[in-house]
Amino acid sequence: MAAWHNVVIVGGGGAGLRAAIAVAEANPKLTVAIVSKVYPMRSHTVSAEGGAAAVAGDDDTMDEHAYDTVSGSDWLCDQDAVEAFVVEARKELLRLEHWGCPWSREPDGRIAVRAFGGMKKRRTWFAADKTGFHLLHTLFQTALSYTDIVRYDEWFVTKLLVHDGRVRGVVAVELATGRVETIVADAVIVCTGGCGRVFPFTTNANIKTGDGMALAYQAGAPLKDMEFVQYHPTGLPFTGILITEAARAEGGRLLNKDGYRYLQDYDLGTPTDEPVLRSMELGPRDRLSQAFVHEMEKGRTVETEAGHVVHLDLRHLGEKLVDERLPFVRELCASYQNIDPVHELVPVRPVVHYMMGGIHTDIHGATPLTGLYAAGEVACVSINGANRLGSNSLPELLVFGARAGQAVAEFVATVPGAATAPVLAQGRDEERRLVRELSGRQHSDGERIADIRTEMQETMEAGAGIYRDEASLTKALDKLAELKTRFARASMDDASRTFNTELVAMLELSGMLDVATCIVASGLRRKESRGAHQRTDFPDRDDETYLAHSVISRKPDGDWRVEYLPVTITRWPPGERVYGR
Amino acid sequence: MPESITMEVWRYRPERESEPTWDSYEVPLRKEWAVLDGLNHIKDQLDGTLSYRWSCRMGICGSCGMTVNGEPKLGCSTFLTDYAPGPVRVEPLHNFPVIRDLVVEMGDFMAKLPTVKPWLVGDDEPDEDTEYRQTPVEMDDYKRYSMCINCMLCYAACPVYALDPEFIGPAAIALAQRYNLDSRDAGAEDRRDVLASAEGVWACTFVGECSVACPKDVDPAGAIQRYKLTAANKAVRDLLLPRGAR
Amino acid sequence: MSQVRLYRPPVSLTWWLRKPSYLVFMLRELSSVFIAWFVAYLLMLVYAVGSGPGAYRDFLDLSANPALVVLNVIALAFVLLHTVTWFGLAPKAMVIRLGALRVPPNVILAAHYGAWLVVSAVVAWVVLR
Numbered sequence: 024m025a026a027w028h029n030v031v032i033v034g035g036g037g038a039g040l041r042a043a044i045a046v047a048e049a050n051p052k053l054t055v056a057i058v059s060k061v062y063p064m065r066s067h068t069v070s071a072e073g074g075a076a077a078v079a080g081d082d083d084t085m086d087e088h089a090y091d092t093v094s095g096s097d098w099l100c101d102q103d104a105v106e107a108f109v110v111e112a113r114k115e116l117l118r119l120e121h122w123g124c125p126w127s128r129e130p131d132g133r134i135a136v137r138a139f140g141g142m143k144k145r146r147t148w149f150a151a152d153k154t155g156f157h158l159l160h161t162l163f164q165t166a167l168s169y170t171d172i173v174r175y176d177e178w179f180v181t182k183l184l185v186h187d188g189r190v191r192g193v194v195a196v197e198l199a200t201g202r203v204e205t206i207v208a209d210a211v212i213v214c215t216g217g218c219g220r221v222f223p224f225t226t227n228a229n230i231k232t233g234d235g236m237a238l239a240y241q242a243g244a245p246l247k248d249m250e251f252v253q254y255h256p257t258g259l260p261f262t263g264i265l266i267t268e269a270a271r272a273e274g275g276r277l278l279n280k281d282g283y284r285y286l287q288d289y290d291l292g293t294p295t296d297e298p299v300l301r302s303m304e305l306g307p308r309d310r311l312s313q314a315f316v317h318e319m320e321k322g323r324t325v326e327t328e329a330g331h332v333v334h335l336d337l338r339h340l341g342e343k344l345v346d347e348r349l350p351f352v353r354e355l356c357a358s359y360q361n362i363d364p365v366h367e368l369v370p371v372r373p374v375v376h377y378m379m380g381g382i383h384t385d386i387h388g389a390t391p392l393t394g395l396y397a398a399g400e401v402a403c404v405s406i407n408g409a410n411r412l413g414s415n416s417l418p419e420l421l422v423f424g425a426r427a428g429q430a431v432a433e434f435v436a437t438v439p440g441a442a443t444a445p446v447l448a449q450g451r452d453e454e455r456r457l458v459r460e461l462s463g464r465q466h467s468d469g470e471r472i473a474d475i476r477t478e479m480q481e482t483m484e485a486g487a488g489i490y491r492d493e494a495s496l497t498k499a500l501d502k503l504a505e506l507k508t509r510f511a512r513a514s515m516d517d518a519s520r521t522f523n524t525e526l527v528a529m530l531e532l533s534g535m536l537d538v539a540t541c542i543v544a545s546g547l548r549r550k551e552s553r554g555a556h557q558r559t560d561f562p563d564r565d566d567e568t569y570l571a572h573s574v575i576s577r578k579p580d581g582d583w584r585v586e587y588l589p590v591t592i593t594r595w596p597p598g599e600r601v602y603g604r
Numbered sequence: 605m606p607e608s609i610t611m612e613v614w615r616y617r618p619e620r621e622s623e624p625t626w627d628s629y630e631v632p633l634r635k636e637w638a639v640l641d642g643l644n645h646i647k648d649q650l651d652g653t654l655s656y657r658w659s660c661r662m663g664i665c666g667s668c669g670m671t672v673n674g675e676p677k678l679g680c681s682t683f684l685t686d687y688a689p690g691p692v693r694v695e696p697l698h699n700f701p702v703i704r705d706l707v708v709e710m711g712d713f714m715a716k717l718p719t720v721k722p723w724l725v726g727d728d729e730p731d732e733d734t735e736y737r738q739t740p741v742e743m744d745d746y747k748r749y750s751m752c753i754n755c756m757l758c759y760a761a762c763p764v765y766a767l768d769p770e771f772i773g774p775a776a777i778a779l780a781q782r783y784n785l786d787s788r789d790a791g792a793e794d795r796r797d798v799l800a801s802a803e804g805v806w807a808c809t810f811v812g813e814c815s816v817a818c819p820k821d822v823d824p825a826g827a828i829q830r831y832k833l834t835a836a837n838k839a840v841r842d843l844l845l846p847r848g849a850r
Numbered sequence: 851m852s853q854v855r856l857y858r859p860p861v862s863l864t865w866w867l868r869k870p871s872y873l874v875f876m877l878r879e880l881s882s883v884f885i886a887w888f889v890a891y892l893l894m895l896v897y898a899v900g901s902g903p904g905a906y907r908d909f910l911d912l913s914a915n916p917a918l919v920v921l922n923v924i925a926l927a928f929v930l931l932h933t934v935t936w937f938g939l940a941p942k943a944m945v946i947r948l949g950a951l952r953v954p955p956n957v958i959l960a961a962h963y964g965a966w967l968v969v970s971a972v973v974a975w976v977v978l979r
Contacts, residue, residue: 061657061659061665061667062710062714062754064665064666064753064754065657065659065660065665065666065667066665067659067660067665069660069664069665069753070660070662070664070665114732114733117732117733117734117735118732120735120736121724121726121729121730121735121736121788122723122724123723123724123783123786123788123789125743125746125747125750126735127740128738128739128740128743130739130740131737131739132737132738132739132742133735133737134735153664153751156664156753157750160750160752164722164723164779165723165724167717167718167722167723168718168721168723170718176714199703199709199854200854228659228660228661228665229658229659229660229661230659261636262636262661262662264661264662265662329636351664354663355662355663358663358681359636359662471648471649471652472652473647473648473649473652474648477648515652516651516652516653517652517653517655519617519619519620519653519704520619521617521618521619521703521704521854522655522703522704522705522707523655524647524655524656525647525652525653616857618854618855618856618857622855624857624859674868698859701856701857701858702856702857702858702859703854703856709854709856741947741950744952745945763865763866763872763875766861766865767861809875809878809879810935810939811871811872811874811875812871812939813869813871813872816871823942825939825942826942826943829939829942829943830942830943830944830945832943833943833944
């Protein structure tokens with residue numbers, strides 16, 4: 024069987040929904056399908072808490088937002104992309120307001136903004152501390168009004184179909200039935216989010232397995248800046264559940280085991296009672312997570328069953344402010360940590376949160392592979408460079424989701440029709456492969472999928488964590504190669520076609536092993552320290568050699584190749600990152 | 605605290621059996637573990653064939669609705685220690701057809717949701733560089749109903765939905781009210797036909813269990829009762845007043 | 851989804867005994883029968899009053915029949931159940947604002963009971979004066 028749509032969007036989170044609406048608006052004659060392994064409102068956009076950045080007040084300018092983003096990225100972002108981003112971010116957030124997003128308000132009815140890490144002005148729009156939830160549901164519900172957008176809910180995409188150097192569709196499994204279908208398309212937009220689940224301790228949901236990165240990589244599209252993995256400084260121990268940066272923006276303080284605001288020892292400014300922008304607790308995430316590691320090495324963190332922690336102190340904020348501005352933080356602390364942040368210290372530790380790298384795209388979301396586009400966390404445009412600023416990811420998925428949608432609508436209108444027979448033949452090959460995978464793993468002597476996944480995650484934390492070096496990365500790379508071999512022989516308990524979640528886990532792991540390899544291989548090649556990529560054997564930034572994007576692509580023999588592309592600099596030449604001074 | 609707890613899990617594998625069965629598993633009892641962690645332990649270590657949905661594990665994505673010891677719950681925010689010494693009985697959400705194990709078919713809700721037009725119908729949209737003004741007090745009117753995560757716990761708790769599957773149901777009506785009560789919205793009249801129908805609010809007989817089951821304090825029962833008053837008022841006005849004065 | 855054999859769990863005949871709230875729900879549904887009876891009974895009274903003293907006396911004799919007394923006591927219980935649960939949802943249905951402040955639900959509830967008392971007192975005054 025085969026279906027056909029002008030545009031297929033893989034992933035139904037914030038970027039995917041925004042792209043779908045953009046296609047529908049740009050050209051209502053086009054048919055658009057969203058293919059997602061979960062119902063759209065389950066997508067991980069839902070978990071974003073703190074807010075979305077865009078210039079709001081009269082005291083702020085687009086240039087200042089751009090400069091904060093550029094310096095936050097350690098100058099690895101493309102400044103033309105950032106300049107477009109800051110202008111469109113505001114338009115997109117207002118658009119979302121017009122669609123009904125319940126942004127928190129000032130008493131006079133205007134949209135309220137809060138401070139955020141690495142931002143010199145208050146420009147983070149928020150919906151209490153459930154910004155991602157409201158953003159996703161607003162987009163999803165708005166998308167329902169576009170009846171031309173077709174959804175394939177709970178369909179897992181296993182392959183991008185490429186013919187004559189052009190992406191022509193996808194193969195997907197309907198989870199409920201196990202039916203494999205080839206979905207032919209003139210263009211595909213990948214919006215599947217990040218890959219936090221290649222690490223053991225992450226804020227990311229179970230679904231964040233880097234599927235889209237793996238699909239693109241396997242189809243021949245390169246991945247960019249994959250060595251840059253963001254650790255968020257404040258996750259709950261044991262679960263890794265995110266405690267939003269907004270907690271610090273509202274005045275929360277980070278304390279070591281002596282109750283000392285240790286960030287002052289790491290060139291992040293001096294402690295004050297009121298939060299100061301771009302200072303102390305409002306420094307960038309990479310620097311705060313790195314400071315934690317140094318505190319731990321000095322023996323000044325608190326040791327718990329779930330590892331070392333420091334404390335986030337919200338007690339002085341008072342119940343009223345916490346309930347009004349941080350209700351979800353209070354709810355999460357109560358449910359998962361059995362504490363009340365109004366009266367008690369919150370134990371926190373750095374946790375893998377976001378992937379700066381991703382599928383290499385241009386400023387319109389186009390990848391080097393004709394017909395393939397990407398937007399959101401899965402893509403690397405790049406506006407985030409070596410370190411993303413908090414509250415830039417939600418506007419990013421809106422801005423570049425919309426851009427990709429518009430670009431695809433134009434592309435599809437100009438592209439000539441092409442033969443579908445070879446594409447369908449590829450689809451049938453893929454279906455046969457999937458049937459073999461399902462029936463060929465029912466032996467009892469193989470390893471469990473979950474065990475290999477766990478080993479991969481531990482390998483990544485040990486080898487490519489907050490600090491890495493040549494030895495740790497090399498060891499991780501060897502281990503990943505070994506895991507790939509073992510994975511080929513791993514077994515599954517479940518041979519059913521009906522909602523086989525073990526099959527999904529197996530397909531996800533297959534992709535994650537590729538994505539993990541790209542992270543480590545790119546990290547090994549970058550012999551400098553920049554933003555979130557900290558090499559203890561090369562502690563300094565090296566603009567001479569590495570003010571460049573790493574681009575990793577798959578060679579036909581299954582091996583990989585890392586190359587470098589220049590960074591676009593428009594108005595802000597590389598300089599020192601200054602916080603708190 | 606005992607070291608382990610028994611989880612009795614409802615199984616249905618349509619390719620193998622026509623009737624559901626129960627499987628019993630022994631899982632470690634740890635104070636941090638939610639029912640979902642217990643299921644993950646089973647899936648990863650004991651029996652890879654168990655199927656269930658989950659994602660965010662922080663009570664916001666709405667994937668892991670299930671019946672725990674008879675009550676509709678989110679698996680990720682229901683803790684094993686609260687059921688010690690056990691056993692913990694886990695079933696799929698009631699009132700839904702089951703695809704397999706704990707995975708229910710929720711296409712019915714997904715089909716009903718668009719019929720209540722849960723999106724903003726604006727009549728004087730501001731230009732693209734300004735926002736609608738909306739005071740915190742105005743936002744307070746609908747904010748609670750905007751918190752719905754579509755987890756389906758309210759449908760599982762609703763006996764009316766069990767007896768009359770045509771009922772639009774608590775979450776969909778609450779979401780319609782979320783927009784009806786938004787000061788920016790002008791779509792209440794468009795939603796009225798569906799909401800004020802026999803399968804809309806009038807099917808509800810105020811059992812109130814939907815609001816008890818709701819993990820996000822949305823209070824769908826309140827949303828429905830409120831709309832009944834609105835619909836009744838409107839119907840009386842239509843009957844008594846001349847067209848211009850309605 | 852033609853290829854999936856969905857399992858549709860049967861609804862048991864005694865599902866309404868599973869939870870107190872379900873039982874109350876069923877009793878409340880049942881209360882409509884007794885409310886209908888009270889309406890009929892009231893119409894009979896009105897008719898009897900209108901038909902003269904003889905018919906009224908016959909009506910009173912009929913009402914003194916123990917079976918009818920028992921029926922009316924049961925009906926009264928159901929009507930009270932209906933009224934109390936009806937009042938219980940009133941604060942849910944009525945959201946009244948005074949400026950920025952929302953009138954608390956228990957005030958609305960109390961107002962309903964207050965109004966009930968006043969109406970009852972007026973009726974009692976009309977009947978007994």
